[in-house]
Amino acid sequence: EKLLRLADLERRAQGGRVLLREDVAEVVGLEPAQSEKLLAAARATESAAAALGKVFQSGGGPGDLEKAALLAARERELKLPGDLLSKEQQKEWRRLAGAPFDTVTLDRIYPMAPELAPSATWINSKPLSLADLRGKVVILHFYAFECVNCQRNLPIYAEWQRKYADKGVVVIGIQSPETDRERQPEAVITAAKEAGIDYPVQFDGDSATWKAWGNTMWPTVYVIDQQGYLRVWWQGELNWQGAKGDEVISKAVEKLLGGTADQAPPPATQRQPGPAAAPNLPAQR
Known part of the structure; x- marks a missing residue:
């Protein structure tokens, strides 16, 4: 039961992009054309984010246009499932996400910093x-x-x-x-x-x-x-x-x-991998 609930929470955390997962798309009953539109919207958001990142890295200005483009792309992506999915598909999507969960009640878990790679210099x-x-x-x-x-x-x-x-x-x-x-x-x-x-x-x-x-x-x-x-x-x-x-x-x-920061847990000798934040986008061809 706990593993099933964890799977629910993972799908809920992934938001609309969970629909890009083949297993979820199959259960929801997405048509190929629907999947293509969802994927295109996700890629548009990633492209807009990359464009803004390049502006920041180059010091090429405030990036107001790029920021606006990213916000617009995110809004379109968030809105698309509601416009695209039928009522039955939306019902199945909500079922897969499970009941809402108040994450504020959880203790904060901090990731362990990766070690530095060896360097001669x-x-x-x-x-x-x-x-x-x-x-x-x-x-x-x-x-x-x-x-x-x-x-x-x-x-x-x-x-x-x-x-x-x-x-x-x-x-x-x-x-x-x-x-x-x-x-x-x-x-x-x-x-x-x-x-x-x-x-x-x-x-x-x-x-x-x-x-x-x-x-x-x-x-x-x-x-x-x-x-x-x-x-x-x-x-x-x-x-x-x-x-x-x-x-x-x-x-x-x-x-x-x-000593006033939240206390991190003691280092563990072995950790189990947690749920992914979002599925990777399929590579473009």
């Missing part, structure tokens, strides 16, 4: 691992030294290093390359010195750490607690167009140092 430090930093709060950021958005975050990282280094916090930079020059260790070292970076930096020349973390954007900042769990992250510039990303990160760090 470290700046300002011997090679580090997150396992060796248990007991400390870690602020870890991915950057590429020629990325304008990354450069704008650097003074904030430096301030965190100055403010928290003596309080049990370690700031780590992961230089994952985007351009050919960023793949040259000497260029990375020179750029770090010119930027005044004095905290540990891993040269992630083959993007192994980037891939292990599933990172998708330069810059991205993560806060890892004393037990190695991911608590907070921020993608993009911390102060982009008046954003308060630096305050979000600082407050998370202060809570962890003060």
Whole structure:
């Protein structure tokens, strides 16, 4: 019974995109034309999100048009099942989703931070691992030294290093390359010195750490607690167009140092995989 309820919750969490699953489409009785329209709407949303991400990465402006396009695509995708499905199909879809569940009543579960991939080149430090930093709060950021958005975050990282280094916090930079020059260790070292970076930096020349973390954007900042769990992250510039990303990160760090943050569960020796957030979209041909 519990496994059946878990399956219900998984389908409910996946929202309208659960209809892209072959097993769900079969039970609901979707026609091929309906499935094609649902898939096209999902792809349009993903395409709009990717376009906005490129604007953020390039520093090419506020991206107002791209934001509006993404909001419109999301709205169309959310509205489509109600317009497309028959009453019987909608009834079956609701049945598969099960009864509503108030997730606010659940305790927060934090994911364990992935380990850093081995690297022969470290700046300002011997090679580090997150396992060796248990007991400390870690602020870890991915950057590429020629990325304008990354450069704008650097003074904030430096301030965190100055403010928290003596309080049990370690700031780590992961230089994952985007351009050919960023793949040259000497260029990375020179750029770090010119930027005044004095905290540990891993040269992630083959993007192994980037891939292990599933990172998708330069810059991205993560806060890892004393037990190695991911608590907070921020993608993009911390102060982009008046954003308060630096305050979000600082407050998370202060809570962890003060012992007022939600307590993460003790590390487990073995964890069972949880339900997927949403099914992957089929590859386009």
